[in-house]
Amino acid sequence: MVPLIVLVVIIALLAFYFVAIYNALIFLRNQYMNAFKQIDVQLKRRYDLIPNLVETAKGYLTHERKTLEEVIQARNIAYAASNTAAGNPGNFGAMQELSKAEGFLSSMMSRLLAVVEAYPDLKANQTIGSLMEELTSTENKISFARQAYNDSVTDYNVRREQFPSSIIASSFNFQAAELLESVNNAREREAPQVAFT
């Protein structure tokens, strides 16, 4: 009788333990998926922000019209690419296109920042000052969103590979999540290679 009770208790404890591990994995997985969506949100925000910002800057940066036009152009290309990619999310070509467009836009943005940085008079101007602030903040937000994604992916992967949670992970088909690469090699739009069961 007693051994039976002990056995039942042990099994029950083990079951609770495994349920806890399973729930933790689910939590981490949802967290990194949410973090991925956050990058998306920030990218959208950038699309919306750039035209306004450039409009404001036009009055002050008359001699840098070309840079501004290039920024707008890069933004339009990226925006179009994002729409195509949203239309057919599985398409590898569309994703590749979008990565390229985002990379180009990011490099244009940093060029614009550098241009303004080069004119001390401009930097003192309040409108330009707030414009710079918004640009810096947007770029920061994107990179922080990527960083948050990578952090949560790492948490998830570590948990997934550690013993004993690795047993649960493999038996319930928790797949490894992918880290994002650097900005120039932007693949931010590419869905992480995970199959969710």
Next chain:
Amino acid sequence: MPGKKNKMTNNRRSTNFFARQEQARSNCRHLVAVFLVALLAIIIAIYFAFRFICYINLCTNIFTTSETAADLMRRSSFLWWNPAIFMLVFIAVTLLIFTASIIKMRQLQKGGGTVAQMLGGRCVDKGTNIPAERQLLNVVEEMAIAAGIPVPEVYILEKETGINAFAAGLTINDAAVAVTQGALEKLTREELQGVTAHEFSHILHGDMRLNVQLMGIIYGILVVGIVGGEILDNHRISSKSIVLFVAGLLLTIIGYIGTFTGRLIQSAVSRQKEFLADASAVKFTRNPLGLASALKKIGGYVYGSQINSPTARQASHLFFSKSCGNFLFADFLATHPPLTERILLLDPSFDGIYPHVEDNGQTFPSRPQPNTLSAMNKSDFPAPGLMPAAVKAPEVVDRVCSPNPDNLNRVSNILSSIPRQLKDMLNTPAQSAAVIYALLTQHTCAQRELQLNIVGRSPVAPGNSEDFLHLCELTAALQDDQKLPLVELALPSLHRLPAAERTNLLETINLLIQADGQITLFEYSLQRIVRQYLYKNENAFKKTAYFHISQVGYHILIVLRALANAGNRGNTEAAQLAFNAGVARIPELACKNPDYYYAENINFAEIDTALQKLDCSSFKIKQLIVDACAHCVLSNKTATVAETELLRVVSLALHCPLPPFDPYESTSKTA
């Protein structure tokens, strides 16, 4: 850099959000255990104190009256242990401490915003256009993304010149982050990012829940000491009250021991958390040097990370860096690890030499005061079909301390209309003083001589008299409604004057005002505002002395009379109407039918004492007063510059600053 790596890995291990929250909760349970032990100790101490007092009582009775056999019996059979009395003490003390703790926690549980406001914070409007605030908001948003939590409310502690910040709130959804004005002005974007990230780590680790509970518990223990202190204050030693005196003394001692233990726990917990928060800040920003440089700036800055608000001590463990010093037991009671130690973990190459931070080395120019007096819309068309006073005045009360975008727009309009040359002068204390003097200088020749003489003798304002005359011409060209805003712009610089020169400045201002033998409303307002601002630390947070309207009724009437008078010069009937409109808002006064008399000259000394008295009344009364004043000013549907100036002075004197408003804009909105 072994130290940092160690921290980083420690942090990584507990990087899971739930794990951290769970840990915070288990810390809370430990804390509750410690609290219960402390409570029991206090109860036992109080019980024995009580018995001791009973014993003394018995003895003193014996000394005062003739000793009888019965008394002797009672004394010899005195029992130190009496379960019934113990239970009584137990229940009484438990009730007292728990009620105090729970009331305090309730107060704090309303969310981080409440705590921030308690410490003198002003909520930053999401649509702000001021560069420094915009940057702060952006930095906070960035950190919220990096930490993966909702964006908290952002507050600025405007009165604090030290570099500091704190996070408060019970859950991540009602969190608030506050930084001091000093931090806003002195830190670069990267440094601000580091500081904000540190605060976010507190939010993420669930430290705030612990902190709020700590504050509540410490307050509960503190109450015992407060009760003791009150008894001591109110009873002088005499043979009759010796019992009460001893009771007060014992309670105070027990209370202080309790508080001391509480502080000890508070600091021990807090120091651990600071290291962890620094490490997490680096994890969020991936830039240890930003945070390190902010800490170095604190080390090299005259004001350091000091917080002046008197409530700061209770909340010292919430801050980014040490907010107030301890003279005794500095190491045990420090809520924060030493600066050098924190910097070395972030930047191992630090040589221990702090960079010197200039007092005026600002990243941004001083923020324009939000509560600058507005230009009033003088058009005479009230909104159709509405009683503006009925709609408007309640809103005035709502607006105390809460400027909205419209107010800020008005302010920026006024500010941009002030000549640049004047605004540039306001950056140094001496030149600001000169501007103030120029504002007070008359333009008739007779008084001018005298006033120039006075200015010449003042050591505060330098420069030759020609410059000063030029300045006088500039100020003479100002509109009436630009003058007080200019004064308010000058205040932050004036505040940098050393104490002796402040007194001198005020004396010179008084002399200038009295030079022509009469005081105008503008002169009074100016003097009152400058005085209030320069001595704000001394007279803010006075003890509330009046809780009922009847105690201050007379003073309210004085203020209302002055307001009615200021708005309706030479028109006795209109003034009477305005006065009645104001009085009608306070039923307790209205039922007495106070009389109104019109006087050509306003008695400013009388108003001054009245305002000082009113400042000691409770906030409920203050709200009634501001409401009544607003009704009085707006009763005739127009607000002149003079009466709005006085209204602003009244609200400032009551420590309920009122943002500038336009009597019509909100009326039309409600319509």
